Structure formats: structure tokens, C-alpha cells
Amino acid sequence: MPVNIAPLDPAALLPIAGVEIGIASAGIKKVGRKDTTLFRIAPGARVAGVFTLNRFCAAPVRLCQNNLQEYLSTGQSIRALVINTGNANAGTGVDGMQRAQAICAATAEQLGIASNQVLPFSTGVILEPLPADKIIGALPAAKADFSATNWAEAASSIMTTDIVPKASSTQIQIGGKTVTVTGIAKGSGMIHPNMATMLGYVATDAAISQPLLQQMLKYAADHSFNSITVDGDTSTNDSFILIATGLAGNDEIVDANSADFAALQGAVLQVSQFLAQAIVRDGEGATKFITINVEGGASYDECKAVGYAIGRSPLVKTAFFASDPNLGRILAAIGYAGINDLDVDNIEVRLDDVLVAINGGRNPEYREEQGQAVMNKAEIAINIKLNRGEHKATVWSCDFSYDYVKINAEYRS
Amino acid sequence: MPVNIAPLDPAALLPIAGVEIGIASAGIKKVGRKDTTLFRIAPGARVAGVFTLNRFCAAPVRLCQNNLQEYLSTGQSIRALVINTGNANAGTGVDGMQRAQAICAATAEQLGIASNQVLPFSTGVILEPLPADKIIGALPAAKADFSATNWAEAASSIMTTDIVPKASSTQIQIGGKTVTVTGIAKGSGMIHPNMATMLGYVATDAAISQPLLQQMLKYAADHSFNSITVDGDTSTNDSFILIATGLAGNDEIVDANSADFAALQGAVLQVSQFLAQAIVRDGEGATKFITINVEGGASYDECKAVGYAIGRSPLVKTAFFASDPNLGRILAAIGYAGINDLDVDNIEVRLDDVLVAINGGRNPEYREEQGQAVMNKAEIAINIKLNRGEHKATVWSCDFSYDYVKINAEYRS
Numbered sequence: 104m105p106v107n108i109a110p111l112d113p114a115a116l117l118p119i120a121g122v123e124i125g126i127a128s129a130g131i132k133k134v135g136r137k138d139t140t141l142f143r144i145a146p147g148a149r150v151a152g153v154f155t156l157n158r159f160c161a162a163p164v165r166l167c168q169n170n171l172q173e174y175l176s177t178g179q180s181i182r183a184l185v186i187n188t189g190n191a192n193a194g195t196g197v198d199g200m201q202r203a204q205a206i207c208a209a210t211a212e213q214l215g216i217a218s219n220q221v222l223p224f225s226t227g228v229i230l231e232p233l234p235a236d237k238i239i240g241a242l243p244a245a246k247a248d249f250s251a252t253n254w255a256e257a258a259s260s261i262m263t264t265d266i267v268p269k270a271s272s273t274q275i276q277i278g279g280k281t282v283t284v285t286g287i288a289k290g291s292g293m294i295h296p297n298m299a300t301m302l303g304y305v306a307t308d309a310a311i312s313q314p315l316l317q318q319m320l321k322y323a324a325d326h327s328f329n330s331i332t333v334d335g336d337t338s339t340n341d342s343f344i345l346i347a348t349g350l351a352g353n354d355e356i357v358d359a360n361s362a363d364f365a366a367l368q369g370a371v372l373q374v375s376q377f378l379a380q381a382i383v384r385d386g387e388g389a390t391k392f393i394t395i396n397v398e399g400g401a402s403y404d405e406c407k408a409v410g411y412a413i414g415r416s417p418l419v420k421t422a423f424f425a426s427d428p429n430l431g432r433i434l435a436a437i438g439y440a441g442i443n444d445l446d447v448d449n450i451e452v453r454l455d456d457v458l459v460a461i462n463g464g465r466n467p468e469y470r471e472e473q474g475q476a477v478m479n480k481a482e483i484a485i486n487i488k489l490n491r492g493e494h495k496a497t498v499w500s501c502d503f504s505y506d507y508v509k510i511n512a513e514y515r516s
Numbered sequence: 517m518p519v520n521i522a523p524l525d526p527a528a529l530l531p532i533a534g535v536e537i538g539i540a541s542a543g544i545k546k547v548g549r550k551d552t553t554l555f556r557i558a559p560g561a562r563v564a565g566v567f568t569l570n571r572f573c574a575a576p577v578r579l580c581q582n583n584l585q586e587y588l589s590t591g592q593s594i595r596a597l598v599i600n601t602g603n604a605n606a607g608t609g610v611d612g613m614q615r616a617q618a619i620c621a622a623t624a625e626q627l628g629i630a631s632n633q634v635l636p637f638s639t640g641v642i643l644e645p646l647p648a649d650k651i652i653g654a655l656p657a658a659k660a661d662f663s664a665t666n667w668a669e670a671a672s673s674i675m676t677t678d679i680v681p682k683a684s685s686t687q688i689q690i691g692g693k694t695v696t697v698t699g700i701a702k703g704s705g706m707i708h709p710n711m712a713t714m715l716g717y718v719a720t721d722a723a724i725s726q727p728l729l730q731q732m733l734k735y736a737a738d739h740s741f742n743s744i745t746v747d748g749d750t751s752t753n754d755s756f757i758l759i760a761t762g763l764a765g766n767d768e769i770v771d772a773n774s775a776d777f778a779a780l781q782g783a784v785l786q787v788s789q790f791l792a793q794a795i796v797r798d799g800e801g802a803t804k805f806i807t808i809n810v811e812g813g814a815s816y817d818e819c820k821a822v823g824y825a826i827g828r829s830p831l832v833k834t835a836f837f838a839s840d841p842n843l844g845r846i847l848a849a850i851g852y853a854g855i856n857d858l859d860v861d862n863i864e865v866r867l868d869d870v871l872v873a874i875n876g877g878r879n880p881e882y883r884e885e886q887g888q889a890v891m892n893k894a895e896i897a898i899n900i901k902l903n904r905g906e907h908k909a910t911v912w913s914c915d916f917s918y919d920y921v922k923i924n925a926e927y928r929s
Contacts, residue, residue, distance in 0.1 A: 158858040159851025159876075194847040196861070196877025229844020230878050293831055293848065334830040335748070336845075337852035417747040417830070418706055418924055425925030431642020432749075434607040435706065438572025439750035445571040448609070463572075464609025465643050508918050511831055512838030 105267050105385040106392040106481055106501065113255035117272040117283045119306040121145030121348030125248035126260045129241035131189035131234055132227070137260040139238055141245035142184035142304070143214060148348040149313050150174065150181040151320040152222070155341035161193035162203040162233075163223040164340060170207075170219045175313070182220040184344065185210045185242075186261055186302065188289070192225040192233040193339035202235035209239040213246050226289065226302055226340050227263055258287040261302055264510055265291045269381040271374045277363045280353040282309045284370045288378035292387040292511060294333035295415065303328055303343040305374055309367050310349035311356040318359060319368050320345040327375035330407070331499045333386035334507070335415035345371065383499045388506030391423050394484045394499055401492035405442050410498030412440035413485060420503030423483065428474030430459050433485060446491070453486040454478070518680050518798040519805040519894050519914065526668035530685040530696045532719040534558030534761030538661035539673045542654035544602035544647055545640070550673040552651055554658035555597035555717070556627060561761040562726050563587065563594040564733040565635070568754035574606035575613040576636040577753060579620065583632045588726070595633040597757065598623045598655075599674055599715065601702070605638040605646040606752035615648035622652040626659050639702065639715055639753050640676055671700040674715055677923055678704045682794035684787045690776045693766040695722045697783045701791035705800040705924060707746035708828060716741055716756040718787055722780050723762035724769040731772060732781050733758040740788035743820070744912045746799035747920070748828035758784065796912045801919030804836050807897045807912055814905035818855050823911030825853035826898060833916030836896065841887030843872050846898060859904070866899040867891070 123143045131138045144150070152171055154164050174181050185206055192199045207221040225233060258268035272285040286305030311319070324343050349355070356363045384392050395413050400406035413419055413436040422429040433452060438445070452460040454477045459469050477483055536556045544551045557563070565584055567577050587594050598619055605612045620634040638646060671681035685698040699718030724732070737756050762768070769776045797805050808826050813819035826832055826849040835842040846865060851858070861876040867890045871879045890896055 157848060157851035158853075158855065159847045159860050191844070194844050194873060194877055196875050199877060228842070229848060230873065231844070232878075293845075336829050336831045336848065339844075339848045339851060416749050417920070418749045421921050421924035424921065427925065429641070429643075431604070431607045431644070431752075432706075434572045435570060435642055435749065435752045438570035438752060440571075442571065447572050460607060460643065462609050464607055464612060465645075503921060505918050505921050507830070508834050508837065508916060508921060511834035512840065 106389055108267050108381055108384045111255055111258065111268050111270055115272060116254040116270050117274065117285050118251035119283055119285050119348060120308045120350035121148055122306050122346065123249040123251055124253035124257045125245040126253060126256045127241040127244035127248060129187065129237040131187060131237055138188045139241045139245055140186040140257050140260045141210065141242065143249060144182050144346060145348050145350065146180050146182065148180060148346055149311065149316050150344065150346050151317045152342060152344045153320060153324050155338055157337050157339045159194055159339050161191050161225060161340045162195055162199035163192055163225045164342060165200065166203045166207065167222045167342060170222055173219050179217065179220060181222055182216045183210055183214055184222045184224065184304065186224040187238050188226050188261055188263055190225060190227040190231060190233045191229045191340050194230040195232060199233060202233045205235050206238055209242055213242050222344065224302055224342055226261065229339055254285055254287060261287065261289040263289065263291065264387055265289050265385055267385050269378050269385065271377040273370050273373050275366050275370045277309060277353040277366055280351050282307060282351045282353060282367065284374050286374040286378055288382060290382040291385050292333055293336045293338045294331060294382060294386065295335045295337045303378055305371060306346040306348065307367065307371065308348050308351035309356065310351065310353050311347045311367065315356055315359055315364060316345060316347050319371055322368060323371050323375040326372060327379035330497060331379045331383050332411060332414045333383060333501060380499055383501050386501035387510045388504040389501035390504055391502040392482050393423060393501060394497060396484060396497050397487045397489065398495035399489040399491060400494040403494045403496055406494050406496035407498060408442065409437055409440045409487060410496055412436040414498045414500030417503055423502040424504045426478040428454065428471060428478045430454065430474060434460060437487065449490040451488040451490065455484050519802055521680050521794055521797045524668055524671065524681050524683055528685060529667040529683050530687065530698050531664035532696055532698050532761060533721045533763035534561055535719050535759065536662040536664055537666035537670045538658040539666060539669045540654040540657035540661060542600065542650040544600060544650055551601045552654045552658055553599040553670050553673045554655065556662060557595050557759060558761050558763065559593050559595065561593060561759055562724065562729050563757065563759050564730045565755060565757045566733060566737050568751055570750050570752045572607055572752050574604050574638055574753045575608055575616040576605055576638045577755060578613065579616045580635045580755060583635055586632050592630065592633060594635055595629045596623050596627055597635045597637065597717065599637040600651050601639050601674055601676055603638060603640040603644060603646045604642045604753050607643040608645060612646060615646045618648050619651055622655055626655050635757065637715055637755055639674065642752055667698055667700060674700065674702040676702065676704065677800055678702050679798050682791050682798065684790040686783050686786050688779050688783045690722060690766040690779055693764050695720060695764045695766060695780065697787050699787040699791055701795060703795040704798050705746055706749045706751045707744060707795060707799065708748045708750045716788065716791055718784060719759040719761065720780065720784065721761050721764035722769065723764065723766050724760050724780065728769055728772055728777060729758060729760050732784055735781060736784050736788040739785060740792035743910060744792045744796050745824060745827045746796060746914060793912055796914050799914035800923045801917040802914035803917055804915040805895045806836060806914060807910060809897060809910050810900045810902065811908035812902040812904060813907040816907045816909050819907050819909035820911060821855065822850055822853045822900060823909055825849040827911045827913030830916055836915040837917045839891040841867065841884060841891045843867065843887060847873060850900065862903040864901040864903065868897050
């Protein structure tokens with residue numbers, strides 16, 4: 104079961120002015136399963152996206168990138184998102200691209216907009232043909248379902264191996280106006296994002312310029328979805344979209360150094376980190392939630408490399424599953440993280456507050472019972488000081504259990 | 517159980533003139549377990565080694581590197597190897613180095629040689645103090661056990677989570693003389709070598725110059741131990757040693773372009789590859805042996821990167837465990853292997869001889885039953901053509917099963 108995720112309260116998810124969501128069942132994998140989600144976005148909203156760097160990125164990812172590029176060059180708004188679960192439309196070649204285009208065209212026709220104003224997203228099994236006709240057939244029902252309060256239903260309808268839906272809202276004041284940020288995400292396996300995670304959608308009614316929206320998205324992605332790992336596999340379909348409808352009434356944010364920008368960035372980051380951490384808490388087979396704080400690095404990147412080396416190590420993850428303080432495995436992972444001039448004698452490793460390793464070896468005061476007491480918990484921090492600089496980074500991971508193997512061995516059955 | 521490893525036949529392991537081996541029990545983890553192995557090497561033998569690049573490399577690894585450096589600068593032969601299992605003496609700081617030095621000094625005293633003529637090796641749990649006194653206490657018994665025919669016993673005594681001992685011999689003719697190559701290795705988990713694997717020792721009686729021995733070792737390591745993965749974790753203790761006693765009577769090999777060099781290199785590679793593959797076949801929890809052939813690359817390194825991306829992917833490995841031809845996961849791994857200008861439309865992926873993917877998508881002729889038939893086998897090849905150059909590489913891996921989690925969750929209990 105997921106690690107410490109409170110059940111989703113639909114009433115706590117605040118609508119975003121200018122965003123409507125409709126859900127329908129296309130019967131992609133199972134008859135009756137709600138698997139198709141349609142977002143309608145008000146004219147004039149600004150949209151930014153980051154996507155997987157996987158070279159086998161899916162057809163919808165390439166089409167999203169194309170349509171966002173056309174939006175940036177023509178100023179013609181993005182007006183819709185169409186999302187299906189059950190099939191990733193990845194590894195599908197020219198035929199897969201044609202099917203993604205057909206879905207965009209049908210969505211455009213339904214909503215009376217242009218085809219390149221639609222961003223398509225798919226998630227599910229790779230290398231199998233997308234049943235585009237079924238999805239197109241479900242669009243009228245999705246349109247009929249449009250509502251500003253469908254965020255919780257959308258969070259459920261985009262799930263694959265996720266056990267729980269993931270959504271979050273927050274509100275802040277900007278220039279005397281209430282600004283709302285609401286987001287949903289899905290993901291549980293094939294999680295080792297590279298510029299973005301599986302699927303994440305965050306919307307706000309704030310008014311903000313396009314360049315600052317893009318900057319905010321990149322920052323939020325790096326410090327949320329790009330700071331998690333479940334199994335070290337980077338997906339073909341990772342996409343993270345930030346929408347700003349501009350209907351909150353605040354003066355448009357145009358200065359990256361302004362307090363308004365900082366406030367909105369904080370709110371977007373809060374929602375994004377909640378969603379990213381929820382993906383880890385719901386990581387396939389997860390029984391523990393592990394926060395890896397790396398500080399004292401010479402750069403942000405090297406801190407993150409150390410965090411990811413630990414966070415993706417099967418040996419570290421199985422030891423945490425067993426609640427076994429076999430902490431030498433953490434040292435081994437630090438050692439192969441790729442910092443070639445790392446002086447291991449300067450490193451401090453703590454499990455929560457317990458000092459485990461110092462001076463290149465075990466802390467003489469460390470007692471196994473101390474490590475055991477921390478390992479028995481469901482939420483554990485690994486705190487590392489590299490003592491070679493001023494930078495820091497945090498990575499979130501989970502343990503590796505029998506159920507991870509079970510889930511992925513039986514994924515298609 | 518290991519995948520297709522014939523039981524070790526001690527009689528098939530040929531002695532190497534100039535190498536004697538003795539085994540004893542120091543009681544490091546269990547009373548009576550043979551855990552200490554001593555090699556005595558004849559004067560004048562040449563020795564070369566490659567070691568882990570892990571920055572948290574163990575004290576014995578650093579001492580090996582130091583003593584090999586002194587040997588190269590002074591010409592004073594390496595005369596002994598001392599190996600313990602049950603404790604890695606890694607993450608042990610200054611104290612760990614002192615204990616490794618104490619073992620070398622005691623070994624030197626037993627054999628009437630200098631301390632820096634001894635190479636020490638440790639394997640087992642990290643971050644715990646090495647019981648050096650116990651090992652030192654077992655040295656007289658190991659010395660009393662010296663024999664040229666103890667290779668099989670040595671292969672057993674260096675094991676940790678290995679289920680089966682790993683050893684191989686071969687003979688070739690060089691200049692009318694019979695030259696023998698015999699080797700042993702251990703390893704099963706924490707296997708993702710970076711310049712060398714857990715522990716591998718290969719000896720030959722051939723006469724060969726020191727620079728060519730070093731070159732041969734590097735080549736053999738790259739194409740054997742540095743081409744395997746079990747779990748993606750690079751060990752703190754990886755070491756691979758090649759010994760040439762020079763007692764076969766052949767003219768010393770001094771030309772890297774000679775037929776003699778090629779013949780000996782072939783024999784060393786054959787033994788090294790057998791051992792490296794045996795580590796994968798005995799990979800923790802392994803039920804399948806997977807050979808990943810990548811050809812048509814722009815460089816050897818990029819072919820290897822693709823092979824390793826597939827070979828270490830938990831998603832690929834769990835699908836193979838389940839015999840599920842969920843082959844999109846292979847495409848995803850190719851896509852995130854780090855080749856930024858990879859054109860996925862040019863890639864061909866075959867499972868054994870079955871063409872699965874072409875033109876960036878699934879082969880239209882491919883039928884699930886074909887993939888299923890291959891996946892049901894215990895030995896499977898993934899054959900990839902990148903179609904962008906003339907280079908190729910092979911990586912060996914295994915699947916990822918419940919037993920991997922079990923073995924590593926219970927490792928210290």
C-alpha cells in the first residue's frame with residue numbers, strides 16, 4: 104500500500120477559472136474503465152511543457168512539442184489536452200504519429216478549435232497500436248462531462264499501476280487577488296524522470312508572462328518530478344504541463360525578481376512537490392518513503408547525482424525494504440555516483456539524526472540499535488554532507504519489495 | 517538456481533606452474549567455513565590488476581594498487597595473494613587500512629617475503645570492522661594446505677552469496693610449448709563492474725612482457741567482467757588479477773601484433789568470459805541468462821551504453837523473469853541510454869532471430885506467439901542493430917526475480 108498518502112478529498116481540490124475537465128470511458132483495456140480525460144482551456148491562457156529526453160519518446164510527446172512550438176511562434180492559444188491511459192502510443196512509428204494526429208483532429212472538431220491547439224498525452228503499455236478510434240468515439244461523452252470540479256475524477260482516470268489518485272491545491276494572495284494552483288499527476292513505475300515525470304498537470308488562474316511561466320515550470324520540474332526515482336527507468340512518455348489562465352485578476356507577473364513571482368513559484372512548487380512525492384509514496388510495491396538530502400556539494404548536479412545513485416540502487420532499496428541497516432550499501436552508492444575527485448574521508452552520513460559514517464568509515468559511537476530504530480520507520484531521511492562546497496539537493500525514493508517484482512512481472516496479464 | 521552452469525569438475529582445472537593455493541577457516545562469519553585463501557606465486561612471475569573505480573573503494577583495493585605500483589617501479593615481484601570472504605573491509609577508514617596492512621605483514625612473515633609483495637583482497641559486508649586477527653590466525657593453516665591443485669577449493673572459499681563456484685581452464689600451444697590458463701571468480705550481487713568485477717583471478721604459465729600483460733588484462737576485463745551486470749551496483753571491492761608465471765618455456769611474448777599474443781589473449785579472454793558469464797548465470801535470484809548484442813554503433817562505448825541500459829533496467833529484467841514479451845521496455849531503455857542523436861527509426865530489435873521492432877515501431881509481421889516462444893527459454897539473446905556505424909559490443913545480464921529481493925533483504929541475517 105502507498106506510504107502515508109491521505110485519501111483524496113475531492114472538495115479540497117479547488118477549481119481553476121478557465122479550466123474544465125471531462126472524463127469518459129473508451130474501453131481501451133477494460134470496458135467501462137474511465138480512461139479518457141479531456142481538458143478545455145479558456146482562450147488566452149498560457150501553457151508551458153517539459154517532456155522526457157528519452158529518444159524513443161512517444162508520438163504524443165513529439166506532437167505536444169510541435170504544437171507548443173507553433174503556439175509560441177504564432178501566439179494561437181493551446182485550448183485542449185486529451186489524455187488516455189492503457190496505451191502509451193510509444194514505439195509505434197509513423198502509424199503511431201498518425202493516430203495521435205487523428206485524436207487531435209477529432210478533439211479540435213468537437214471543440215471548434217484548430218488541431219494544433221490540442222496537446223495529446225498517452226500512458227500505458229509501449230509497442231502496441233493505440234486504439235485511436237475508441238478514444239475518438241469517447242470524446243463526445245467527455246465533452247458532455249465538462250465541469251470545473253472534475254479534478255479528482257481526472258486524477259483517477261489518468262492512473263495506470265497507481266494505487267491512489269494524486270492531486271493537490273493551494274491558494275495564495277497576489278496583489279490583493281486570490282490565486283489558486285491545482286494539479287494532478289500519475290506515475291508509479293518506470294519512474295526516473297529526465298526533465299519531467301510520467302504525467303503531471305498543474306494549472307493556476309494567475310496572470311504571468313510566457314517566459315516566466317516557462318522558467319517557473321523548469322524550476323518546479325527540477326525540484327519535484329526531476330528529483331524522484333522509483334526504479335531508475337526513464338519513461339518514453341514523461342510530460343509535465345503548467346497552465347496559467349490569467350483569470351485571477353492579478354496584474355500580470357513580468358519580473359522574475361518580484362515578490363509576486365516568488366509567491367507563485369512557491370505555490371506551484373508546493374503542488375508539484377506534493378504530486379512528485381505522491382508518485383514515490385505510491386511507487387510500485389513501496390513500503391517506505393526515503394528522502395535523500397545531499398549538502399555541501401561543489402554543484403547542484405553532483406549533489407543530485409549522489410542522491411540518485413543512492414535512490415536507484417537495488418541494494419540500498421532492498422535493505423530498506425527489509426528494515427536492515429546495511430548502510431555500507433549507501434557508501435558504495437556514493438562512491439560510484441561519478442564524482443571522480445570525491446574525498447570519501449570528508450563525508451558524513453546520517454540516518455535521520457544518527458551519525459553512521461565519518462572519516463571514511465563507521466562512526467565509532469554508532470550502534471546497530473540506533474540504525475535499526477530508524478530503519479523500522481516508514482519515513483526515513485538519509486542525510487549526507489559532502490563537505491566540499493555550498494550546494495545541496497534532495498531526491499525522493501522508495502524501497503524495493505517483492506511486490507515491485509510481482510507488479511512488473513504481471514503488468515500485462 | 518543458477519542458469520545452465522555445469523557442476524565444477526576439479527579435475528578439469530589445470531594447475532599453473534608457479535602457483536600454489538592454500539585454504540583455511542578463520543571463522544569470520546561462521547565457524548568452520550573456509551573463508552581464507554592464500555596464493556603463493558613463484559619469483560619472477562608478472563602480475564597485473566584492474567580495480568573498481570568506486571570512490572569508496574575498500575582498503576585492500578587501495579593497498580593492492582599501492583603494492584602493484586611499487587612492484588612496477590622496483591621490479592620486486594608480487595609473491596602472494598591473500599583473500600578473505602565474509603567482510604569487505606570497505607567504508608572502514610584508517611583503521612581498515614591498518615588491518616589490511618597487518619594481514620599483508622603477517623602473510624609476508626609466514627612466507628619469508630616483504631609485506632609489499634602481498635596483494636590483499638576482501639569481500640563481504642561493507643562498513644563493519646574486518647576481524648584481521650582471525651584471518652592472521654588462519655594463515656599457518658592456509659600455508660600448510662599449499663597445493664597446485666587447489667583451484668576448485670579456492671573457487672569455493674571466495675564465494676559470498678554465490679550459489680556455485682566459478683572456475684575455468686584452457687590450454688593452447690605457443691611456439692611448440694603447451695601454455696595453460698586457469699582462473700576463478702566470485703560474484704553474484706552488487707555486480708555492475710567499472711573496470712573490473714567482484715573478484716577474478718586468472719593465471720597462466722606463459723612468458724609475456726609486463727606492458728603486454730597489462731594490455732591483455734585491460735582487453736580481457738573490458739570484454740568480460742566489464743560487460744556484465746546483475747543489479748547495476750558497482751562494488752567497492754572489484755578486483756581482477758592476471759598472473760603470468762613465465763614457466764611454460766615459451767619465448768617471452770613482446771609483440772602485441774604477434775600470433776602468440778593473439779593466441780594467449782584469446783585463451784585469457786575465453787577463461788575470463790566464462791567466469792564473467794558464470795557470475796551472471798549465478799546472479800542473485802537469476803532464472804534467465806540474457807545476452808545483449810548491440811551492433812552498428814558509432815562507437816564501442818555507445819554500443820555498451822545501450823547494452824547496459826537494457827541489462828540493468830528493472831522493468832526489462834522483471835518482464836524476462838515473467839517470460840512476458842513486454843518488449844516496449846527494451847525500446848524505452850535504448851531511448852534513455854544517452855545517445856542524444858539516436859534516430860530510433862533506424863533501429864532493429866530482435867529477440868533471438870525474431871524481428872520485433874523496426875522503423876521506430878513494432879514489426880507489422882511480428883506476432884506475440886513468436887516473442888512468447890523465445891521468452892519461455894532460459895537463454896535469450898536481445899539483438900540490436902543501431903544502423904549508424906561499424907562498432908559492436910555485447911553485455912550479459914540476468915532477470916530480476918522475487919529471490920533477488922529476498923536474498924538482499926536477508927543478506928545480513
